[in-house]
Amino acid sequence: MRCGTLIIICAAFVAAVAQAQGPVSMDVSARRVSMNEVFHISITANGSEISEPDMQDVIDAGIRLDTPSHRSSTSIQTIGGETAVTQSRTWRYPASISQEGMVTIPRISVTVDGQEYFTQPKEIEVTRTVDMGARPPDDTAELTIEDLAFIRAATDKRVVYNGEPLLLRLRLYVLDQFYVSLETPRRMPMPETHGFQTGQQWQESYSEMYAGRRYRVTELSQVLYPTTSGDLTVGAWEWQGGVRWFNSRRQPQTAARVFETNPVQITVLPLPTPRPSGFSGAVGRFDVDARLNAEHLTQGAPVRFNITISGEGNPNAISAPSLPEMPWAHFSDPEVETQQQQNSTEVQKHFSYLLTPLRAGLQEIPPVQFLYFSPESKEYVTAYGPAIPVEIQPASDSDTFVAIGGSAEEQRRRIEVYDDGLLPIITDPQVVFSVSTRPGRRLGFLTMFSPVVTLALLIATVFTLKHRRRLLRDTGYARRYYAKSTCIKRLDAATAAEDPTDSLYRALTGFIGDMLNINEAGLTSSEVEAVLSEAQVPEALRSVVVRSLKACERARYAGRGTSKEEATALCSAVRDAVEQLHELLREKQS
Amino acid sequence: MTVLILALAFSSLPHEAHTVLEEANTAYYAGDYALAIEQYDQLRTRFGVNSAPLFFNMGNAWRRKGDLGRAIYYYEAALAVDGRYDPARRNLQTALQETQRNLPVPPATAVQEQGFLRHYPLSPWQGVLATHFVLLLASLLFGIRYWRETTRLKWLSRLLPVVALLLFSFAVADNYFSEPPPKRAVTLQDETPVFFSMSELDSPRFLLYEGDRVLIDRLEGDWMRVHVHGGERGWARRDNLAVVDFAGI
Structure with a gap:
């Protein structure tokens, strides 16, 4: 009986505690930490409506808290037509303690569904020293x-x-x-x-x-x-x-x-006032250097003039130094480059000008000035570069830059084209008014077909040379080629000869011998008839030729002279026959 | 003969043209670039001067006036007149450095749509010269073979005329059937939208910036079809661009 009563009392106590803690719990990431070591306090709460945890008691206990990370999840359950929404939220606070000893994290209050719940307090041991690895025997000093x-x-x-x-x-x-x-x-x-x-x-x-x-x-x-x-x-x-x-x-x-x-x-x-004119805001310590990148200057030929300002100070406050008045030269706008020394406050700022000498002779670039405020001397200081004497040779072609005439200002305008790399305009009327002939893409007829002429010449040459070689090598061809012209000459000569019939006979037989490439010596009229018949010369033409030859034979063997009319008629007949034979036999040969 | 024609052409310009040129140059050096441009333009319109140096001067004047697009346009015009005019090429390069993108001009083959001739490497002029050269070779070869009375290289003496014939055929075809090269245009406005179609209701496909150079292949009313480097193309309003046309400048 007594035992049952004890059990009931314990259960009631546990239930009461559980009711007080309810759906809220707390955990820590370490129970033993070093001073100022960061550990985490995690607080978890479950319910429908959950408020932020009240951490004021924890802070009052000397525990330093940082911004927490937060996580939440929601579950929805529907049982018997009723829907229940349950939320679970977790806060994770980075914390550290700067006092040695046992420190109690007090209970933390969280309101869930309108009721306040508390977490269980937890104790943490905070040590001043850390447990280090193997140390030499003489090293007994404590390490935090x-x-x-x-x-x-x-x-x-x-x-x-x-x-x-x-x-x-x-x-x-x-x-x-x-x-x-x-x-x-x-x-x-x-x-x-x-x-x-x-x-x-x-x-x-x-x-x-x-x-x-x-x-x-x-x-x-x-x-x-x-x-x-x-x-x-x-x-x-x-x-x-x-x-x-x-x-x-x-x-x-x-x-x-x-x-x-x-x-x-x-x-x-603040910087002292009044500030001198020309002060660009540079504060620190600076030096000025100026150099020309060429020893020999020529009138009209630009050279680089470099100014370097180096020292300790804000490079953005270093503006281009004011150039002294130099009417004998033109300066372009500077090209600026800033160089910062590695691992140092030292800075260098380069200003590169394009200097174009306008006048020949001995000149001088006066010292370049740079005004800054020196914190060491607490006053405005002017730094000077070196003066640079220069000797300028006259330009060889005087019509480019310097022989324009007019004031130096006009000369500057003429050469300002170099400032931005733009080539100057063309002023020579002969060049500006020159007729530009743009080559068309399409060619004219004569140009286009000029290869045809070349080809024709080539073909003509080939045929001529081949023909010439054949005349040299092919006797029959050569005899046939020259047969008619030779015969015509002989006929022309025959009319003026003492015995025209003999000359006509020889001319005709010679022509037939050449055309048929046979030996004409001793050819009789009957042999000519046979040869022409073999060469398939038509009967009519064959008979004309044979009759002409027989007429010549009769005249020659009769022993009487031939009248001029007879000779002319015979010559004409032979000429006609030669013409016809030439046409006929040339066709056959070809 | 050419020298004579040039001399006659030069001498035919009235003295007034020289005066106008001097005034234009003076205005340029005085910084009055608007007047310089006006005077240079008079040389073109009144006296018919269409030379590369004149367009080069106009490019410089527009450049000094701060109109980068027109400066590039006139440098391009100078190069259209004389492709070997180096001052215009150099100033054009300088001006292009100041454009937003320094956009290259697309190759002409990106616009021309011919088949084989598009890829044929020789121009008609080069084709004709090559034909002459091959025929000359054929003549030399024939001469050598004739005088040395050899039958060697007979195949070559037959091949060379065939090659010459092919070269000549391609030259003729390229000369008479190929399209003229596409024209260039230069963007004059700060930003010029390029649309998918000829409608400003479309959202622009891309933007052209002042000084951008493009190729054009079609003109339709107030619109022109532009091709830009990278293969993109679209329609832009004509008044936003200037066409580099030797005949039309």
Whole structure:
């Protein structure tokens, strides 16, 4: 009976506790942490309507909290036609404790569905030292987590003039023992620098002794130029990282930490007034150098004139120096190039002018002046470049730049075309009024068909040479080719001969012998008839030829002279016969 | 003869033309580029001067006046008149550096739509010269074979006339059947929209910027079809571009 009563009392207590804690719970990521080590407090609540947890008691307990991450999920259930919506929310607070000893995280209040619930309090042991790896026997000094890695921020000056360069150094120390390493954000955040213009930034790594221990130091340097006078602040350098080391049992340990420096106060003094004319805003320390890139100058031939301003100061505040008056020369606008020295506040700004000498003779480029404010001497200072004597040779072709006449201003206008690389206009009327004949894409008829002429000449040459070679080599062809002309000559000669019938006979038989490529010597009229018959000469023409030959034979053997009329008639008949035979036999031969 | 024709043409210009040129040059050097342009234009319209140096001067004047599009247009015109006029080419390159994109001109083959002749590498003039050359070779070869009385290289002596005939045929075809090269146009406005069709109700396909050079292949009313580098094409309003046409300048 007594035992049953005890059980009922215990159950009622558990139920009461459960009712008080209800749907809210809390957990911590570690029960034993080092001072300032980041751990996480997770609070979970379930219900339909859940309020934000009240963390004021936790903060009052000396626990530092950071912005929490938040996660929630919602489930919807429908049972018997009724729909129930349940929500689950979890808050995860980064937390750290800066006091040693046992620290209790008080109960945290969360209101769920209009009723207030509390989490269970939890205790955490906070130790000042960290358990490090194997240490030498003489190294008994205690190490806190802050000794493993820490950061510092400093500037090289606390009081500067407006525009004066200021170097902000951010140092990150990591203990060079016990395999300590540091996990940093991928992109390291930089402090807020309102009121400053940022300049060059660089990073260096080196080793340094600090408080008797060796540290690996990473130093970030940032050049700042104040843009307004008054009290300015370089904000705190703050970021979260993870420190890793090995404990005495060679187990890897990791502790999250928030690294933070104090803000740096800077007093910015205004520049003295009144400001001299020609002051471009450059503050610092500067030198001026001026050089010509050519030793020998020629009238009208441009050369480079380079001015370099170097020193410590804001390069954006360095404007082009004022050039002294030089009526003997024309200067283009400068090409500007800025060079920043690596890992230094030193800067060089180059101004490159195109100088065109307008007059020949001995001249001088006066010293170039540059006005700036020197914080060291607290006054405006003018820096001077060297004076450069130059000897200018007269131009060889005087019609290009300098023989134009008129004032120097007009000459400047004439050559200003070089300022932007534009070639000058053409002024020569002969050139401007020249007739431009644009070659057309299409060719004229004669040009187009000129190869036909060449081809015709080629063909004619080929045929001529081939014909000539055949005449030399082919006797029959040659006899046939010359047969008619030879015969005509002989006929012409026959009419004037003493015995024309004999000449006519020889001319005719010679012609037939040449045409048929046979030996004409001793040919009789009957043999000629046989030969012509064999050559398929028509009967009518054959009989004319034979009758002519027989007439000649009769006259020759009769022993009497032939009258001129008879000779002429015979010659005419022979000529006709030769013409017809030539046509006929040429056709047959071809 | 050519020298004589040029001399006659030059001497035929009245003295007034010389005066106008001097006034234009003076206005240019005095910084009055609007007057210089007007005077140069008079030389073109009143006296019919269409020379590359005149267009080059007009390009310079427009450039100094700050109108980059027209400067590029006149440099292109100078090169259209005389493709070897180097001052115009150099100033054109300088001006193109200042355009938004320095857009190259698309190749003419991107616009011309012929079949084989589009890829034939020789111009008609080169084809005719090549025909002459091959015929000359054939003559030389025949001469050598004739005088040395050899039958070697007979195949070559037959091949060369065939080659000459082919070259000549292609030259004739290219000369009479090929299209004239497409004309260039230069964008004059800061931004010129190019549309898919001849309607400004469409959303523009892309934009042309001042000084961009394009090829045109069709003119329809107030519209022209432009081809740009990269293969894009579309329709743009004619008043936004100037066509580089030797005859029409």
